[in-house]
Amino acid sequence: MYRVLSVGILRGLNGLNTSMMNLYRNMDRDLVQWDFLIMNKFRDEESQLETEIRDLGGRIHYLTYDNLGIPKGSRKKFRELLSSDPEIMGVHVHALSLNVWPLWAAGQLDLPVRVIQGHSGPSRSSLASKGPVMNASVRARLRMIEGDDYDRWACSDLVGANLYRGLPFEVFPNAVDTKRFAFNPVYRQVVRSQLDIGEDTVVIGFVGTLYPIKNLLFALQVFKCYHRRNPNSRMLILGGRVVEETEYLDKCMAYPKENGMEDAVRFLGVQPSIDVFYSAFDAMLCPSRHEGFPNVLVEAQAAGVPCLVSDEITETVRLTDLVTMLPLEQPGEDKPEQVWAEKLEQILPENPERRSYGKEIKSAGYDIRDAGRRLTEHYLNRIEAWERRRAKEK
Numbered sequence: 217m218y219r220v221l222s223v224g225i226l227r228g229l230n231g232l233n234t235s236m237m238n239l240y241r242n243m244d245r246d247l248v249q250w251d252f253l254i255m256n257k258f259r260d261e262e263s264q265l266e267t268e269i270r271d272l273g274g275r276i277h278y279l280t281y282d283n284l285g286i287p288k289g290s291r292k293k294f295r296e297l298l299s300s301d302p303e304i305m306g307v308h309v310h311a312l313s314l315n316v317w318p319l320w321a322a323g324q325l326d327l328p329v330r331v332i333q334g335h336s337g338p339s340r341s342s343l344a345s346k347g348p349v350m351n352a353s354v355r356a357r358l359r360m361i362e363g364d365d366y367d368r369w370a371c372s373d374l375v376g377a378n379l380y381r382g383l384p385f386e387v388f389p390n391a392v393d394t395k396r397f398a399f400n401p402v403y404r405q406v407v408r409s410q411l412d413i414g415e416d417t418v419v420i421g422f423v424g425t426l427y428p429i430k431n432l433l434f435a436l437q438v439f440k441c442y443h444r445r446n447p448n449s450r451m452l453i454l455g456g457r458v459v460e461e462t463e464y465l466d467k468c469m470a471y472p473k474e475n476g477m478e479d480a481v482r483f484l485g486v487q488p489s490i491d492v493f494y495s496a497f498d499a500m501l502c503p504s505r506h507e508g509f510p511n512v513l514v515e516a517q518a519a520g521v522p523c524l525v526s527d528e529i530t531e532t533v534r535l536t537d538l539v540t541m542l543p544l545e546q547p548g549e550d551k552p553e554q555v556w557a558e559k560l561e562q563i564l565p566e567n568p569e570r571r572s573y574g575k576e577i578k579s580a581g582y583d584i585r586d587a588g589r590r591l592t593e594h595y596l597n598r599i600e601a602w603e604r605r606r607a608k609e610k
């Protein structure tokens with residue numbers, strides 16, 4: 217069995233961790249196993265994700281940064297880690313920045329697997345108007361990942377253009393388990409019953425970590441406009457809080473009561489069984505200011521949920537006809553939240569015949585089982601080519 221060191225920060229449930237773990241669960245771990253390098257151990261107790269990694273056969277290494285954000289002796293530590301086990305065939309990093317050093321070490325040791333996979337990106341408008349900023353640090357990182365020995369992947373076109381600044385790259389999808397997220401009428405009934413929501417009530421969903429970039433406050437403003445015209449409606453908000461954004465979250469939490477919607481809006485926090493909630497939704501709002509590629513939109517589409525989405529997000533999220541995109545700003549005197557609320561009414565079918573869209577998601581290349589196979593095969597191809605080269609050199 218081969219091993220690859222997967223480099224990323226695991227700090228609770230978020231889009232990056234979801235993408236990483238989706239791949240990890242579905243790659244062929246009998247052939248290639250991931251070990252994880254976590255930049256800082258944030259807590260003394262082990263997280264749920266760390267427990268799962270160990271249960272699946274992964275090993276976890278911790279590297280603590282100093283107050284400057286740089287681990288002392290990092291180059292030496294990375295080389296020692298990668299050379300400590302002959303089964304380790306390279307690294308797969310999920311964010312470039314300081315994680316360039318494991319790639320450097322893999323290059324120094326001539327290891328065959330050197331994958332960079334970008335997950336976060338700019339808004340479409342900012343990329344179009346300014347272009348990627350090229351400071352000295354960015355130029356230095358790009359020089360370290362030039363050439364065919366590195367696989368430069370991105371979850372969307374915007375992410376790749378922003379991260380690699382002209383270097384060739386390939387889009388590797390943020391895939392999901394289409395079977396898990398298939399529409400289920402039993403889930404719909406159970407969730408609505410538990411939350412005391414009638415079958416004829418329109419349920420609008422919002423799913424995501426509650427950062428300002430997710431634009432929850434705007435989503436609440438949209439729902440306010442919609443709810444005034446359609447009182448028999450509810451909004452369910454699922455996602456983890458962010459300690460650093462307490463002020464923003466306080467505004468969002470106070471908004472329903474301040475606007476007479478305290479009985480219509482529910483903050484449900486992090487839900488490990490998120491799949492059951494999509495079946496309860498009638499539509500979903502995703503007004504993010506920017507994203508890499510939102511996993512939640514793939515999940516929602518798989519469950520047959522109409523999605524109203526900011527056009528600052530990459531067009532590649534439109535995997536089915538369920539996605540409608542709108543700008544966050546409107547010309548003239550039109551209030552954006554009102555325009556969004558009116559469009560929300562339009563995309564909600566009067567007599568919905570819900571079905572799953574798993575076939576469409578799979579056809580678009582976003583089924584996690586296919587992505588897991590593709591990842592495993594890529595590793596093996598890189599390793600086999602490396603072994604042939606080394607045999608010739610001998």
